[in-house]
Amino acid sequence: MTPETRQDNLRWNRLGQRLCLGMTMAVVAVLVAILAYLVWHGGDRLTIGFFLDFPKDLGREGGILPILVSTMVLAVLALAIAVPLGIGTAVYLTEYTREGWVTTVIRFGAECLAGIPSIIFGLFGFILFVVHLGLGWSILSGALTLACMVLPTIIRTSEEAIKAVPAVLRQVGFSLGATKSQVIWHIVLPQARRGIITGVILALGRVMGETACVIFTTGISMEMPTSPLDSARSMAVHFYLLAREGISMEMANTTALALVGMILLINTAAAVLVARRSSR
Amino acid sequence: MTPEARPRDLILEATGLSFTYPPSAKGPGQKALEGITLGVERGTIFGIIGPSRSGKSTFLRLINRLQEVTAPGQVEGSLRFEGKEIFDPGRDPYQLRREVGFCFDKPQALDLSIADNVTFGPRLAGVTSRGELDAIVEETLRAANLWDEVKDRLSLNANRLSGGQKQRLALARTLALRPKLLLLDEPCSALDPISTARIEEALVAMKHRTTCILVTNNTKQAARLADRTAFFLMAKLVEEGPTQQVFTNPVDDRTDDYISGRFG
Amino acid sequence: MSDTERSSTHLGRREENIRLGLLAVAFSAVFVLALIILFVFQAGVPLIWKTGLGPFLGGLEWGPTRGQFGILAMIVGTIQVTLGALLLGVPLSLLAAIHLSEFAKPSTRVVLKPLIELLAAIPSVVYGFIGVVVLVPFVRETFGGSGFSVLTAAVVLGVMILPTVISISVDALQAVPHSYREGALALGATPWQAVTRVVVPAARSGIVTAVVLGMGRAMGETMAVIMVAGNAVVVPTSPLHPCRTLTSNIALEMAYAAGDHQKALFATGVVLFVMIFLLNALATALVRRR
8 A cells, every 4th residue: 555545545534534423413403403493483482371372363372272282182092093003013913923924914014104105194084084984174083094194103113122022031921821912911012111102202293293194184273172073273283374374473483392392302201211211 | 768668759750752843944843852751759859961952941841831832843752740741732831830830041030120020920810919919029039038138129120130139039930829840941050159059049948849840051050959860962861860879870871971071 | 620621712712812803903004005095096096097197197287177187297396306305315314324323432322313313303394484484585595586496395305304314324334243344444444444335335225225215205295395395386497496296286285176176186196105105116126136
């Protein structure tokens, strides 16, 4: 190797590493910039009252109470449908069957589902739940649609978490007289709960932030929902309408800050919870 | 009355027992056990020694039908627990596993508190009374020589215990079902000498209540604890007899070679 | 004996029922996929036949109220915006992934990776909003035009795919055995050479997966694009021209569409579905072949 090549190599090495560091910093800077923008422009209006007041004048004034409630109900209902199905699928794939055509079909289905854009879920939810099943624009239609959308996420994360449970723990269960379902219920699932919770939180974030498929299935009513068959407006949809229709950029900012804050808070809380559980 | 004259009360009896793994794409099924015939007397510690892959663990896993959970294969011959055939199609494997406990080679704590680890088996079996469960916790942790170390922190997550403590916890967890027969698969292979000694004390102290079959790679451990010892080699039982005799005056040269460390 | 027999068969039947229940549940994802295909295709495909596949895919006129259903402009718009997003997002993601996996201290990595993954938790409407209030004026003042453009949409989408591509690429790079790096370093390679010549090629199938998933996300994104792309139904000839994507087309008009117009939007969904499906199939084939 000539000294020049050597110099060259070292220069490239330094340059390359710095470039990578720079890009990483740029990505982090984007996150910080977005959060800073929202806090800067929406922070002063974000009070307790904002969460507890009803919206006035199409959302130009007041707060977001019914919208907040709708968002929560929608998210909880969607997860209540998707989580059992997702975990059940993951349990079947990992515990009850060897790799074969059944698992191939199920995995293929879940993968395809994961790749479908949310707008197509919106079309599907509209035509099936809103129109064919006659549920109308309602929280139930929205929750069913969102459940379909996050199902593959929950299947994948649960499957990974369950696969990570050491095989010998299952044998400990069997050796203590447990049946297969008892081993799964009392040993495998508790052991895998960290991974499963992480997946559910991920899904919760998606459900709360989703707009495209909610707007066509849940509608845009700003009233306080009294039943799952009521039309409602989620925070993401509210924010979209405020900004897109130019109703109030200030309120849009504040709503966005509240929504992002809630999602990030849930994500962080889950991370902390998981970390503390594992050290206990 | 000499021991030889007393009629032997056998808790476990194997007659011509063979086990073959199912054939795979790579070739025909491998024989893990071939024509094993032996009896285990109630109230004793029965040692099984032999090099790895000699079939000792498979033999142990057949007794409480754990083998069929992980790698089912073809069983031939007969294996009777308290006179009843273990592989009887009508036999309830879950009940069998409650009567025949199993202790694994590596310490395994369930991700639960110490107390909940111990009561795991009884709770599945339907014991719900708080008092009864508390009594089981104390009794079995004492039997496993662990009580004094953990009595003040029974609600601590069991994964916080040391390896040696976890293994004694595993022993207590198994004992909580009050098994008649306890299968130990190299229980001290991952432990330090002090922890090993504590486990060994516990086994000796309880052998009158709970018969033990102890599989071990450590021949000295078998010599210390076992009343009778069997030597397995390449899926076959080479010889079986009173421990003293197997270790000092074996019938078969291969036993002698193994015990004296010429192979293994 | 009869007692244990009964309990055994009773337990056995219960266990079998649980197994069958879980089997049924396990097909839920497949079932949903089948329903989606059934309902969306049923609503959309007849209109494609009525219009003709050629005129539908190749037509430049989109006048749904006048019975004109040509979505070529939207297809081109989707492809342009997606490629633009990849052009911007992929190099950035790969370099950041290399830093996180290869050069960052483990203690830094465990902080930065979750932080970057938080980007995925920000709702797409928020990205669109930031695009409108920050990026659109910037593009307008710097490059001219309205600011609502292919370029703006590509930048917003490029940022949105960062967490997906980075996260999966880091996992792929981390999965490369340590001995590969040591082997290269032992032969006198600089760390940079070891990474670019050995580690990245070894992780390529994972990186391809990451890029394809990012591409799928960009192609399927709706709300953020609507807010910044301008949505004019024209074939853009400059990055500064406005454009409309397939997804925006659906979302913009669903609220008031009826009859054939609504069916045309479902047909747009069918085209989008097929494009994404083909993309995924292509990616799977690429990864498998290697």
